[in-house]
Amino acid sequence: xxxxxxxxxxxxxxxxxxxxxxxxxxxxxxxxxxxxxxxxxxxxxxxxxxxxxxxxxxxxxxxxxxxxxxxxxxxxxxxxxxxxxxxxxxxxxxxxxxxxxxxxxxxxxxxxxxxxxxxxxxxxxxxxxxxxxxxxxxxxxxxxxxxxxxxxxxxxxxxxxxxxxxxxxxxxxxxxxxxxxxxxxxxxxxxxxxxxxxxxxxxxxxxxxxxxxxxxxxxxxxxxxxxxxxxxxxxxxxxxxxxxxxxxxxxxxxxxxxxxxxxxxxxxxxxxxxxxxxxxxxxxxxxxxxxxxxxxxxxxxxxxxxxxxxxxxxxxxxxxxxxxxxxxxxxxxxxxxxxxxxxxxxxxxxxxxxxxxxxxxxxxxxxxxxxxxxxxxxxxxxxxxxxxxxx
Amino acid sequence: xxxxxxxxxxxxxxxxxxxxxxxxxxxxxxxxxxxxxxxxxxxxxxxxxxxxxxxxxxxxxxxxxxxxxxxxxxxxxxxxxxxxxxxxxxxxxxxxxxxxxxxxxxxxxxxxxxxxxxxxxxxxxxxxxxxxxxxxxxxxxxxxxxxxxxxxxxxxxxxxxxxxxxxxxxxxxxxxxxxxxxxxxxxxxxxxxxxxxxxxxxxxxxxxxxxxxxxxxxxxxxxxxxxxxxxxxxxxxxxxxxxxxxxxxxxxxxxxxxxxxxxxxxxxxxxxxxxxxxxxxxxxxxxxxxxxxxxxxxxxxxxxxxxxxxxxxxxxxxxxxxxxxxxxxxxxxxxxxxxxxxxxxxxxxxxxxxxxxxxxxxxxxxxxxxx
Numbered sequence: 001x002x003x004x005x006x007x008x009x010x011x012x013x014x015x016x017x018x019x020x021x022x023x024x025x026x027x028x029x030x031x032x033x034x035x036x037x038x039x040x041x042x043x044x045x046x047x048x049x050x051x052x053x054x055x056x057x058x059x060x061x062x063x064x065x066x067x068x069x070x071x072x073x074x075x076x077x078x079x080x081x082x083x084x085x086x087x088x089x090x091x092x093x094x095x096x097x098x099x100x101x102x103x104x105x106x107x108x109x110x111x112x113x114x115x116x117x118x119x120x121x122x123x124x125x126x127x128x129x130x131x132x133x134x135x136x137x138x139x140x141x142x143x144x145x146x147x148x149x150x151x152x153x154x155x156x157x158x159x160x161x162x163x164x165x166x167x168x169x170x171x172x173x174x175x176x177x178x179x180x181x182x183x184x185x186x187x188x189x190x191x192x193x194x195x196x197x198x199x200x201x202x203x204x205x206x207x208x209x210x211x212x213x214x215x216x217x218x219x220x221x222x223x224x225x226x227x228x229x230x231x232x233x234x235x236x237x238x239x240x241x242x243x244x245x246x247x248x249x250x251x252x253x254x255x256x257x258x259x260x261x262x263x264x265x266x267x268x269x270x271x272x273x274x275x276x277x278x279x280x281x282x283x284x285x286x287x288x289x290x291x292x293x294x295x296x297x298x299x300x301x302x303x304x305x306x307x308x309x310x311x312x313x314x315x316x317x318x319x320x321x322x323x324x325x326x327x328x329x330x331x332x333x334x335x336x337x338x339x340x341x342x343x344x345x346x347x348x349x350x351x352x353x354x355x356x357x358x359x360x361x362x363x364x365x366x367x368x369x370x371x372x373x374x375x376x377x378x379x380x381x382x383x384x385x386x387x388x389x390x391x
Numbered sequence: 392x393x394x395x396x397x398x399x400x401x402x403x404x405x406x407x408x409x410x411x412x413x414x415x416x417x418x419x420x421x422x423x424x425x426x427x428x429x430x431x432x433x434x435x436x437x438x439x440x441x442x443x444x445x446x447x448x449x450x451x452x453x454x455x456x457x458x459x460x461x462x463x464x465x466x467x468x469x470x471x472x473x474x475x476x477x478x479x480x481x482x483x484x485x486x487x488x489x490x491x492x493x494x495x496x497x498x499x500x501x502x503x504x505x506x507x508x509x510x511x512x513x514x515x516x517x518x519x520x521x522x523x524x525x526x527x528x529x530x531x532x533x534x535x536x537x538x539x540x541x542x543x544x545x546x547x548x549x550x551x552x553x554x555x556x557x558x559x560x561x562x563x564x565x566x567x568x569x570x571x572x573x574x575x576x577x578x579x580x581x582x583x584x585x586x587x588x589x590x591x592x593x594x595x596x597x598x599x600x601x602x603x604x605x606x607x608x609x610x611x612x613x614x615x616x617x618x619x620x621x622x623x624x625x626x627x628x629x630x631x632x633x634x635x636x637x638x639x640x641x642x643x644x645x646x647x648x649x650x651x652x653x654x655x656x657x658x659x660x661x662x663x664x665x666x667x668x669x670x671x672x673x674x675x676x677x678x679x680x681x682x683x684x685x686x687x688x689x690x691x692x693x694x695x696x697x698x699x700x701x702x703x704x705x706x707x708x709x710x711x712x713x714x715x716x717x718x719x720x721x722x723x724x725x726x727x728x729x730x731x732x733x734x735x736x737x738x739x740x741x742x743x744x745x746x747x748x749x750x751x752x753x754x755x756x757x758x759x760x761x762x
Contacts, residue, residue, distance in 0.1 A: 027484075032491035033432050040598070082672060084664055085426070085609045092431040093609060096602030097657040100650030103524055107646050122502060209502070212495030219488045256506040262499025269492055273478060284481050 007129040007142055012243040012261065014148035015201040016213050020239030021155045022194055023218030024231050028170050029187075032215045033088075034073065037095035038191065039198045039207045039214075041072040043102025046199065046207075051109060055131075062147070062199045069195025070188060072098060123206035123258045144203060151200040158193055159232070162186060167228055205258040212262030213239055220269045223276050238268055287386065294387045296336045298366045299326065301345050304355045305363045319351045343384060403528075404641055407594075410530040410538060411633030411652060414591035415607065417542045418600075419629025420549060421587035422608035423622045424580055427560045433472065435601035436490040438588050440471030442501030442597050445522055449508055457534040460522075461541070461589050468585040471497055498597075525596035525649030527637055538590050545583050549622075556580055557618055594633070596649040606656035607632065613667035632656035684727075689755050691724045692733055696752035699744050708741040 026035050045068030049061030072094055079090035129142045140146075159166065169176035169183035176183045198210045205213060221234035246261030253260070274281050303326060307316040315321050322333045337353065340346045345359030355363070361377060362385075368375035369388065382388035425434055444467025448459040471493045478489040521529050549556065558566035559576050566573050584604070591600050611624035636652030643651075665672050694717060699705045714720050729736045733748035744752070 027488050030485050030487050032485075032488040033435075034487075036435070036491055036494065079664075082664065084613055084670060084672075086429050086431075088429050088431040089426050089605050089609050092435060092601055092605040093657065093660060096599050096606075096653050100599060100602075100653045100657075103650045104646055104654075108643075209495065209499055211491050212499055215488055215491040216495050219484055219492055222484065222488075223482060250503070253503075254506075254510070255503045259499045259502030259506065262495045263503055266492055266496025266499060270496070273482065281477075281481055 004129055007145075008125055008257075009244065009247055011125060011128050011142065011144045011148065011204050012247050012257070013240050014145065014152060015204040016217070016239035016243040016261075017236050018148055018152045018155055018197050019201055019210065019213035020217045020235040021152070021159060021232060022190070022197055023214040023216075023239075024221070024228070024235050025166060025170060025190060026194065026214060027218040027222050028228075028231075032211075032219075033091060034076070034191070035194050035198070035214050036211045037076065037091050038069040038072050038195055039202075039210045041095040041098035041102075042066075042068040042195060042198060042202075043099050043207060044068060044105060045102075046202070047102050047105040047109075051105070062196055065199040066192050066195040068098065069198065070192055073188070073191045122209065122256065123202060123204050125204045125257050128203050144200075147200045148204075151197055155193055155197065158189065162189075166190075170228075205261060209258045209262040212265045213242065216262075216265035216269050217242060220265075220272050223269075223272050223280070238265070242268060291387055293336070293339060294385050296328075296332075297340045297343070297345065297385075298362070298387070300336055300340055300353075301355060301359050301363050302366065304346060304353050305360060308355050314352070317353045319348060319353055322353075404637070406532060406535060407527045407530050408634050408637050410535050411527050411594050411637045411648070412630045413535070413538045413542050413633075414594050415603065415629030415631065415633030415652075415656075416626045417545055417587045417629070418591050418603040419607035419611070419625035419627070420546065420622055421584045422604040422606075422629070423611065423618070423625045424556060424560055425584050425604050426608040426612065427618075428580075430584070431601070431605045432487070432490055433475065434584065434588060434604040436475060436493045436497075437468040437471055437585055438592070438597045438600035439494040439501075440497035441465070441468045441589060441592060442522065443467050443497055443504055444501075445592070446501050446504035446508060450504060457531075457537050457593065460593070461537060464589040464592055465582075465585055467497060468588060469582060472581050472585065501597075521596070521647070522592055523596050523598060524647035525592070525594045525599070525652075527594040527640065527648040527652075528644070530593060534593065541586060541590055545586055548579070548583060552576070552579065560618075594637075594648055595652055596647065599649045599653045602653045603629065603632070603656060606653070606660050610656070610660045610663040613663040613670045628656065628659050632659060687719065687721065687724055688727060688731075690719060691721075692728060692748060692752050693755060694719075695728075695734065695742070695744055696749065696756075699749070705749060706743045706745075708737065708743050711736075711740045711742055714742075 023035075026032050042065040045065035046061060049058065049064040053060055055061070075094045076087070076090050079085065079094060080087045085093070128144045131143045133140050133143045133146055165176065165181045165186055168179065169181055169186050173183045176186075194214070197214070198207065201210050201213065217238035218231070218235040220238045221231045225231045225234055242261055242265035246264040247257055249255075249264065250257040250260035272280065275283075277283055300322075303322075304317055307313060310316060316325060319333065319337060322328060322337075323330060326333075328336070337346070337348060340359075341348060345356055345362045347354050347356055362381065365375050365377045365381055365388065369378070378388045422434070425431060441464035444463035444465070445460045446463075447467075448463030449455065452459050474493050475486065475489040478484050478492075479486050484492075555566070555571055555576050558569070558571060559573055559580065563573055566576070588600050588604060591603050595603050607625040607628035608621070610628050611621045614624055615621050632652050632655040635655045636648055639655070640646055640648045640651045663671065666674075668674055695714075698709060698713075699707070711725065714725070725734070725736070725742070728734045728748070729742075732745055733751055734742050734744050736742050
């Protein structure tokens with residue numbers, strides 16, 4: 001018997017893990033909003049299941065909700081296939097309809113049964129440990145442990161068994177179809193599992209915030225990684241961090257646990273988005289600035305190179321006249337000339353700019369780059385100038 | 392009819408109906424742009440994202456005032472829009488994922504803030520929870536006034552920038568070449584869409600507001616190909632949904648108004664999908680059946696013409712029986728051809744092409760289809 005608090009934490013972690021595994025595929029297949037639609041649309045399934053069984057953890061409820069999820073996907077596809085509206089509008093029409101029915105069902109019977117819209121939407125993870133699974137009078141832990149554990153096993157099994165098929169149908173659905181992998185069937189299986197995952201996690205985080213655990217960790221790992229296996233691992237790690245940090249901050253501030261878990265998962269994404277090497281905002285802004293400077297250096301070097309034999313118009317190479325010839329401001333000329341001097345492609349003597357032998361090599365490579373031909377010197381130059389890296 | 396009379400006679404219901412019809416009108420108008428620009432799901436993200444704005448407005452001011460709520464919600468919704476476009480521009484993350492993360496982060500944070508509010512010993516908090524699913528009954532006269540002013544400003548801006556918005560929606564590249572500043576226009580249009588969402592939050596709620604943006608516009612799209620007509624129709628459909636939803640909820644005061652208004656608008660969409668002339672599914676089906684029949688007639692006529700050509704006299708009488716082995720032989724088709732005067736049927740069950748039939752068949756062969 002472990003403490004109540006640890007049981008809550010374990011439930012949160014299990015929910016995060018089961019969501020994080022499938023989230024990767026949703027992000028890669030551009031189906032993030034489909035999962036949002038499913039998470040809303042299973043509400044009538046939950047409501048009907050609850051009305052019949054009177055409990056939130058009944059298997060019937062999970063089956064009903066999973067069917068609702070599949071129905072949502074099928075309905076959205078049916079509406080899209082009429083071509084009366086685009087796919088985004090179809091998604092945006094189907095789930096509010098089902099969700100509205102769910103809210104009305106729950107509100108209408110709210111006085112009779114112990115379920116209200118708030119707990120379905122936001123989850124009541126703090127109460128989850130009280131619903132215990134008792135077999136032959138032996139308490140074997142909260143029901144959520146078993147429900148979420150089974151879902152994790154199901155998801156892992158699905159990903160392991162169909163890894164090759166999933167990978168191919170995610171990246172090239174047509175090729176997968178020609179190989180006989182049945183991407184449509186696979187898609188429906190995935191959507192069914194997403195629905196089951198959402199139902200089993202909704203007690204922990206509620207239907208609206210399930211999307212946080214599904215998408216945010218997966219998207220964060222996508223920012224850092226291109227390898228599918230690594231993405232799944234990283235996604236699970238980010239999910240667990242969100243659950244743990246979210247729980248403790250919520251406890252510390254005495255705030256909504258589900259809300260804080262979602263907030264933390266979003267903030268982790270935001271931090272990685274800002275700071276990630278390569279894809280991050282800071283990195284890409286810096287890269288763009290550097291590219292801009294390097295292109296200016298390229299322009300300058302080409303200008304000097306073109307006029308290096310031109311003894312009649314020697315003023316073309318005068319630093320003081322560059323503003324006229326290149327249309328740059330004085331401070332910008334100063335900056336670019338200095339940079340170019342430092343990288344050794346030009347020399348300046350008495351205001352007269354000359355190109356060095358390294359500069360000539362740079363210009364020749366740049367000409368190749370512009371005509372998009374490959375040149376062996378790119379290999380050498382790309383350590384110093386990122387414009388030759390081909391990004 | 393009964394509830395319309397009731398709405399008009401009761402002061403409270405009248406206020407509420409005025410509010411919901413205003414929200415329907417504006418969301419229909421702005422939804423037209425959102426649907427045409429394929430931004431339907433952006434509306435969903437913005438609506439969810441406005442929750443922390445509302446909660447912060449309450450935490451900062453300490454009062455339940457719609458004006459502050461509007462401002463807070465609009466700022467939060469606008470930040471979410473900027474977040475989505477920033478992420479999709481700067482990383483390999485696609486729009487759908489950026490939207491989902493915006494919902495997660497903003498709505499999650501909103502829920503955290505609401506738990507703070509629930510702990511403050513302030514009796515005013517009741518109005519906040521209604522923002523989840525909407526409670527039109529909480530609308531006051533001041534709210535309606537603010538909604539009406541915002542709606543009027545929105546309509547005026549849309550009318551003034553009509554041409555520019557039209558270009559932006561249908562051909563942004565061309566708009567750019569004509570010297571229109573599409574970046575600024577884009578920001579204005581997105582801001583107006585955010586405002587339309589914010590206006591409806593109190594009656595429909597953050598979870599379902601996106602449907603009010605999409606449904607009236609999607610329904611209106613089926614009835615017309617003209618932008619102006621679509622905008623007017625969408626506004627009308629929105630208005631109708633607002634009033635009808637409120638009317639129904641006056642019989643069921645326990646139910647939140649949001650889902651009811653949304654279900655009415657979805658009902659209008661369903662009717663439009665099915666029965667709109669030209670685009671509607673029923674119209675499409677009848678058109679398909681008609682053209683199928685016409686193609687069957689044409690191909691039969693050509694078959695008959697080919698048989699006639701094998702004979703020196705084109706109007707030689709052939710027995711109908713020789714047609715029976717043909718794969719697409721159909722008694723009704725033959726009858727129809729004779730009704731249209733393309734063939735002559737004799738009582739001895741013999742047939743020949745008429746002059747008109749021959750010219751028609753020649754024309755079909757030449758043009759690859761009948762007139």
